Amino acid sequence: MINEQIRDREVRVVSESGEQLGIMSAREAMKLAQEAELDLVKIAPTAKPPVCKIIDYGKYRYEQARKEKEAKKKQRTVEVKEVRLSPNIDTNDLNTKMNNARKFISKGNKVKVTLRFRGREMAHMQQSKHILDDFAEKMKDVAVIEKPAKLEGRSLSMVLTEKR
Structure with missing residues (x-):
């Protein structure tokens, strides 16, 4: 989930550099992300409270795809x-x-x-x-x-x- 899709009352926010910004309302977190001109992405939805990170979502998706591709390369089928x-x-x-x-x-x-x-x-x-x-x-x-x-x-x- 990204930006407005996050409906939780409280979220734990992590900045793009990886430092903890603490627990705050989803609205406040959204404001912080907009000020930095980045996206608020929920990275751990099952945690209490859910963990969100302020990052560039497009770049994040690209990195994930690259990691998956690398993992696929290393796999080997046994006939x-x-x-x-x-x-x-x-x-x-x-x-x-x-x-x-x-x-x-x-x-x-x-x-x-x-x-x-x-x-x-x-x-x-x-x-x-x-x-x-x-x-x-x-x-x-x-x-x-x-x-x-x-x-x-x-x-x-x-x-x-x-x-x-």
């Missing part, structure tokens, strides 16, 4: 990349998949390792769990298990994340 394996995978193929997973993890992404079963392979699900365990064991130097291996329909899957 979940998937590596699919089959129960009868050969060692070299497994190593290739592991190298891909290492690449994904080094870029800061999570890796979902999925062991897919088709047809007759469904009968031997428990014997194939060791493939995921070996995968996690060999990735131990760069990754930790976030979600352990779990059966989801026709596939066993686990999630690996970067080691902190």
